[in-house]
Amino acid sequence: MEDRRQTVFIAGAGLVGSLLSIFLAKKGFAVQVLEKRADPRQNLRNEGRSINLALSHRGLRALEAADAQLPERILAEAVPMYGRQMHDEQGHLSFQPYSSTKACIYSVSRSQLNNCLINAAEHQGVSFLFEHSIEETDFASKTILLSHQDKSFTIEATVLIAADGVFSKVRSSLEKQGLCHSRLEKIDHGYKELDIPAEKGSLLAPQTALHIWPRGEYMMIALPNFDKSYTGTLFLPFNDEDLSFQELHDEASVMRFFHAHFPDASVLFPDLAKQYFSNPTSFLANVFTDRWAFGEWLLIGDAAHGIVPFYGQGMNAGFEDCRLLDELLTQHHDHFEVAFQTLCDNRKKDTDAIARLAMDNFIEMRDLVADDHFLLQKKIEGALSKALPEQWKTLYSEVTFSDTPYSEALARGLKNQGIMNEIMSDPSLDLKRWEEKEVWDLILKKVSGQ
Ligand SMILES: Cc1cc2nc3c(=O)[nH]c(=O)nc-3n(C[C@H](O)[C@H](O)[C@H](O)COP(=O)(O)OP(=O)(O)OC[C@H]3O[C@@H](n4cnc5c(N)ncnc54)[C@H](O)[C@@H]3O)c2cc1C
Known part of the structure; x- marks a missing residue:
């Protein structure tokens, strides 16, 4: 049985770190979350990230296990999506339901979800240190080097769970110490988000669907927001002889591309070229890590197994990690070392499988659905x-x-x-x-x- 006065440190107040902190606080641990960003509740938009994402059964089940009121709170501002609405190059539409039983996935705002989890965690007594960036860790001495406003200092962390995302500093510093090995598998395609405002969003029906413009080597998708706007995401190769982000280098080439390949969608983006050039182009990757558990230190969520977003499962899988870890801790009388190792032993084959499925689904979405x-x-x-x-x-x-x-x-x-x-x-x-x-x-x- 662990000493409950002992502080459990969590790296990262993203989706997984915040949810995990609720589970641990409910078990009676003192939980301290270290986050490099400012408090996101003061931010209106998470730059460079998909601003909405699909929440499905695994994620909802974990939210409910952490706090029975969370699903209701989160779904109050979510949009159900019952299937894919396909748009072909001529603007013809066809609908493919996700299931014969009207099961759905939910489009949720990333920032609202994150803020809701941080609020719920604070309510359970979790303490968040924002604007505290992890620079290095030393496993032998169980210490973390933190920086805050140009100052650096070291803290001791006997128990550390790293949920600091796909570029995890904790993972890379463990790697430098020869404790694990990770492989970042970048894909040839990048993505760019483009907003469809509410007044144009009403032209995109039904609202209760994930819209896809499959075009073979590339595609665009749009997920609905609660205010009737949509977040569109263009997936395109970075470098390709025919079509790539590289080819779209000025306003004329962007407008030509959209009018030729997404004629029905091009009218939905006001200031298309302006948005195109001001929004970042980001890359996508799978991360495979051979080891997640290091005694009383653990990697979790994207830090352990980031995946490309094409099955809408990255966050859902990270939330499922949290639920499974909570169950293992209960089963092993809150013995961190055993629970961490068991999670890693049991789960790696599953996260490898969803990485493969996510890559397959990219081909299905951009190509086969048409x-x-x-x-x-x-x-x-x-x-x-x-x-x-x-x-x-x-x-x-x-x-x-x-x-x-x-x-x-x-x-x-x-x-x-x-x-x-x-x-x-x-x-x-x-x-x-x-x-x-x-x-x-x-x-x-x-x-x-x-
Ligand atoms: C375009 C796109 C679309 C997606 N769509 C979906 C979807 O529809 N459904 C789905 O389930 N998943 C989706 N995902 C995946 C999902 O976003 C991730 O799986 C999820 O965000 C992982 O959560 P996390 O908490 O592990 O990492 P993150 O959300 O990345 O959070 C990591 C946190 O750690 C902090 N941090 C990083 N470094 C440090 C440091 N050195 N010190 C302190 N703090 C640090 C970060 O600021 C951040 O707050 C999508 C991803 C992308 C890129």
């Missing part, structure tokens, strides 16, 4: 999950609407893909024929026989 063969497959899969709900769960719903460990969802998804490949290899199958009784019976037989 492909007839793929759409037919999705229709058949949707019908199968209705007809055989116990036997056939779509990969998307296992990842998004269940607690199934990501690695199990991936394994089942691969197995199901094999069955679907066999079904789809029938060249006579089309949008009408698959519903004919004898064809459908054959499909059911194939699935049930596996």
Whole structure:
């Protein structure tokens, strides 16, 4: 049993650090969060970050486990999204529901969510030190070098949980001490956020959907905000012979690009070129770390396993880390070392799996969603999950609407893909024929026989 007067330090008051602090404070620990930014409750916008993000089952379950009132508070200003609204190059629309049971994901404001968690944590007695940046750590002496307003000082931290994001200083300093190894896998695409104001947002219907403009090698998406505005995100290669951020170097090239490839969306952005050049272009990466647990120090959330955003699971996975850690601490009588090591041992295969799924989903979103063969497959899969709900769960719903460990969802998804490949290899199958009784019976037989 740990000494509850002992302070648990958390690096980072982002989404994961703030939620984790609530779990720990509720267990009776003194919790001190060290955050390099100013108090975000004084900020109107988190520069350079997606300003809304998709919250789904895993995240909601963790929020509820931390504080039963949190989901209600957060969902009060969230927008449910029931599926993808696809926009083709001619402006034609098609809707693909996420599930046959009307399950949804929620678009939430990143800053509101973060502020709500910090408020809830303070309510539990957590103390936040803003504008305190971690510069170095020394594991041998269990010390952290902090800087605050041009001054540096060292503090002792017997228990430290690093939730300081994808570029974690704690992780890199542990790495320098030869304690772990991480791999940052940058992808060729970057992203840029572009705001659609509320008066234009009403032209983008339905509001309760994630809008996608798939264009093969690149894409744009838009998530709704509670005030009827949208946050659009353009994903484009950094360098490409045909189309890339590099090619869009002046107002004329930006306007030409949008009018040619996103004609229906280009009218939704006032000052498109101005926004384009004033908003940053950021890169995307997966981070794989071979070790998260170091005695009573731990890496968690993006600091341990940052992933590209294409499955909308980075935060949800980080929140799930917090819930699982809370359960392990309870199970192991708040013995940090054992709980940290067990979390790392149990969970790494799952975060590796969601990283792979997120990369696959990028291809699905930007390319396959506009492909007839793929759409037919999705229709058949949707019908199968209705007809055989116990036997056939779509990969998307296992990842998004269940607690199934990501690695199990991936394994089942691969197995199901094999069955679907066999079904789809029938060249006579089309949008009408698959519903004919004898064809459908054959499909059911194939699935049930596996
Ligand atoms: C474009 C984009 C879209 C996304 N969309 C989704 C989505 O729809 N759904 C989803 O689930 N996830 C999404 N994600 C992923 C999600 O943003 C992350 O998984 C999540 O923010 C991770 O939370 P975290 O607390 O681990 O890290 P962060 O949110 O990065 O927080 C880290 C905190 O640590 C602080 N910090 C950093 N360095 C130091 C230091 N040296 N000293 C002190 N403090 C420090 C930072 O200031 C920050 O407050 C998206 C990500 C991107 C980039």
